[in-house]
Amino acid sequence: xxxxxxxxQEFVPASHEDPKNPGVLxxxxxxxxxxxxxxxxxxxxxxxxVGHSFRAHYHEDMEETFILIRGQASxxxxxxxxxxxxxxxVVVAPHEVHEMRNSGDExxxxxxxxxxxxxxGKTIVVS
Numbered sequence: 447x448x449x450x451x452x453x454x455q456e457f458v459p460a461s462h463e464d465p466k467n468p469g470v471l472x473x474x475x476x477x478x479x480x481x482x483x484x485x486x487x488x489x490x491x492x493x494x495x496v497g498h499s500f501r502a503h504y505h506e507d508m509e510e511t512f513i514l515i516r517g518q519a520s521x522x523x524x525x526x527x528x529x530x531x532x533x534x535x536v537v538v539a540p541h542e543v544h545e546m547r548n549s550g551d552e553x554x555x556x557x558x559x560x561x562x563x564x565x566x567g568k569t570i571v572v573s
Contacts, residue, residue: 447523447542450475452533475513475535482509482540487562494519494554499547501573508560508567510538515557518550543572 452473459468487508494500494517502522512521512535519530523544530536538544540563548554560567 450535487560502545507565517554
């Protein structure tokens with residue numbers, strides 16, 4: 447698991463911008479060297495209601511990147527639990543058991559992207 451905290455990432459000019467007067471700034475979440483070399487399996491915008499969680503599971507060959515858009519969540523990856531706020535990112539490697547719980551008082555929204563090595567991201571539920 448990798449955690450990228452929004453508060454720790456500076457905005458920098460996009461590569462196509464004038465660095466002295468950029469029209470757009472970006473936060474680099476991951477580069478190609480930090481991501482699994484495979485094919486994009488899915489990109490989903492998801493909602494997690496207050497008090498709910500998704501089931502613990504893992505993927506045989508898929509890396510998932512979760513970007514929290516709104517709300518607060520707790521995510522368990524293996525034995526580690528991390529608290530997430532809007533803007534935070536978690537990268538979960540293949541075979542890492544993970545689950546997310548809405549730990550706040552508003553609906554959580556997040557974007558999740560999966561990169562697969564060719565087995566279509568097969569999911570194994572463990573709970």
